[in-house]
Amino acid sequence: MAGAALNIGNLGKIEVEGGPVKQFIFTHFQPAVLLAMILFWSLAPDSIAKASVAVGIGIAFKVICLGLEWVSERHASWRLTWKELATDVFYVAISYTLVKFAAKHIGSKPAVDAIKHYFDIHTPWAAHMPLLLQALLLMLIFDFGQYWMHRAMHNWYPLWLTHAPHHYITQMNALKGAIGNPIEIFLIGLGIGGFFDFLPRAALLAGAVSMAIGAYTHANIRFNTPRWWLYLFNTIEHHSLHHSQDYESTRCNYAGTFIFIDRIFGTCVDDESELVGQEGGRRMSIREQMLYPFLPLIDKFQTWRDRTAMPVPAE
Amino acid sequence: MARPDGDAGTRRVTGPSSRMRLIDWIWHVRGSLPLDPSQSHDDVLNKLDVLFREKGTSRERSNNTLVFHKKDPLSQDKMATFDSGCLQIVDGSSGSELRYDLRSRALLFCFLAPLLFLAIAGIIESSRIQGYVFAALFVVLYVGGRLLEPWLVRSLFRKSLSGSCDNRVSQGPV
Numbered sequence: 363m364a365g366a367a368l369n370i371g372n373l374g375k376i377e378v379e380g381g382p383v384k385q386f387i388f389t390h391f392q393p394a395v396l397l398a399m400i401l402f403w404s405l406a407p408d409s410i411a412k413a414s415v416a417v418g419i420g421i422a423f424k425v426i427c428l429g430l431e432w433v434s435e436r437h438a439s440w441r442l443t444w445k446e447l448a449t450d451v452f453y454v455a456i457s458y459t460l461v462k463f464a465a466k467h468i469g470s471k472p473a474v475d476a477i478k479h480y481f482d483i484h485t486p487w488a489a490h491m492p493l494l495l496q497a498l499l500l501m502l503i504f505d506f507g508q509y510w511m512h513r514a515m516h517n518w519y520p521l522w523l524t525h526a527p528h529h530y531i532t533q534m535n536a537l538k539g540a541i542g543n544p545i546e547i548f549l550i551g552l553g554i555g556g557f558f559d560f561l562p563r564a565a566l567l568a569g570a571v572s573m574a575i576g577a578y579t580h581a582n583i584r585f586n587t588p589r590w591w592l593y594l595f596n597t598i599e600h601h602s603l604h605h606s607q608d609y610e611s612t613r614c615n616y617a618g619t620f621i622f623i624d625r626i627f628g629t630c631v632d633d634e635s636e637l638v639g640q641e642g643g644r645r646m647s648i649r650e651q652m653l654y655p656f657l658p659l660i661d662k663f664q665t666w667r668d669r670t671a672m673p674v675p676a677e
Numbered sequence: 678m679a680r681p682d683g684d685a686g687t688r689r690v691t692g693p694s695s696r697m698r699l700i701d702w703i704w705h706v707r708g709s710l711p712l713d714p715s716q717s718h719d720d721v722l723n724k725l726d727v728l729f730r731e732k733g734t735s736r737e738r739s740n741n742t743l744v745f746h747k748k749d750p751l752s753q754d755k756m757a758t759f760d761s762g763c764l765q766i767v768d769g770s771s772g773s774e775l776r777y778d779l780r781s782r783a784l785l786f787c788f789l790a791p792l793l794f795l796a797i798a799g800i801i802e803s804s805r806i807q808g809y810v811f812a813a814l815f816v817v818l819y820v821g822g823r824l825l826e827p828w829l830v831r832s833l834f835r836k837s838l839s840g841s842c843d844n845r846v847s848q849g850p851v
Binding site for chain 2: 439443444445446447448449451452454455458459460462463466531532533642643644645646647648650
């Protein structure tokens with residue numbers, strides 16, 4: 363078997379429990395969905411291949427993943443509760459409203475459009491490439507940028523302040539990717555793919571393929587993931603290790619979609635963790651998540667206020 | 678129904694004023710369970726005490742009352758929905774019963790969240806549909822939580838008292 367030659371370390375230890383039908387479904391589900399997404403967005407007529415349909419598929423797929431968590435649970439200690447679901451939905455809602463609004467007005471797209479307009483940059487050749495290649499390039503450009511942004515967040519304190527709240531989740535679930543300070547969600551969404559005039563359909567295909575690969579990275583689902591998939595793509599195995607409780611183990615597996623980028627730069631660790639979180643697994647409240655990047659400033663202000671409020675001793 | 682106030686030694690699960698009662702059901706869960714007459718107060722509280730030996734939970738006990746507070750409880754804590762509360766054993770004419778009054782900021786948050794997203798829908802033109810959808814979703818989440826959580830906590834107390842409660846998940850991964 364060709365896949366056996368791929369070195370994927372300690373991965374593949376946790377296997378699906380159940381009968382042959384369940385085994386079959388949870389072995390082939392991920393590649394089948396990926397293939398279905400490629401075929402749909404390559405072949406669908408323009409009347410169907412619209413952004414609104416992509417949003418609908420994205421929401422439906424999140425619901426399906428939440429359902430799969432019940433059918434093939436990875437860890438009982440990650441089981442979704444009402445409170446966790448309510449918290450997760452709140453962050454998803456913030457992403458779909460406030461963060462989306464900020465990205466539209468001060469994100470990378472308006473910045474790239476302004477630069478292209480100012481320097482009169484045009485790349486019509488990009489749209490003449492095969493559709494799948496356009497989508498692949500878009501994904502690689504975005505994931506390469508996300509890799510370095512994410513790596514910087516783990517290695518530069520001001521950026522870590524924005525990203526740290528995401529690491530205070532104490533269990534993994536399908537919507538946990540949205541949990542974090544909105545500043546971080548905004549920063550991690552920046553990309554320079556807009557410099558190339560790819561077809562809108564290529565952007566939709568790239569989004570769908572990214573979803574079909576990345577949707578499981580926070581999900582409490584047990585799959586018999588193929589070895590080639592574990593070698594190429596980011597998975598719950600890689601990402602749970604990235605969320606493990608000891609800080610040093612979090613400094614690996616940075617890529618959002620393509621784990622081979624980590625392999626190229628020597629930051630890939632093929633292992634996984636059940637115990638996730640920071641500070642021994644302290645769960646951060648929504649209020650603290652929102653304030654966390656500003657805590658050093660708040661501390662400085664309070665120190666200054668306490669010092670100025672101190673009574674001056676009489677001489 | 679029930680409301681805790683004061684320290685554990687003097688605290689009583691007493692009835693709130695009727696005006697407050699019209700409002701605080703939003704984030705309060707109250708209820709009662711009949712107790713086995715063969716169990717002493719200490720036996721009952723010892724069995725329930727196990728539920729509060731979780732990270733971020735502090736508790737006080739007197740002879741018939743247990744009062745708890747939680748700060749940032751783990752997701753795996755089976756009582757994580759409730760931030761504080763009072764459990765009290767009350768002797769009545771038909772025997773002893775456990776009365777409880779639990780407060781949940783999560784329920785209050787879900788109750789208020791639709792207002793936030795309705796405001797966003799009103800202010801940001803491009804987020805109108807999303808704002809309405811998420812406002813509606815939080816209404817559903819609140820109703821679901823308000824029905825589900827009292828049922829779950831009652832079941833948890835009942836299982837703890839009968840000695841059939843499985844705390845393995847609440848301990849988290851090992």
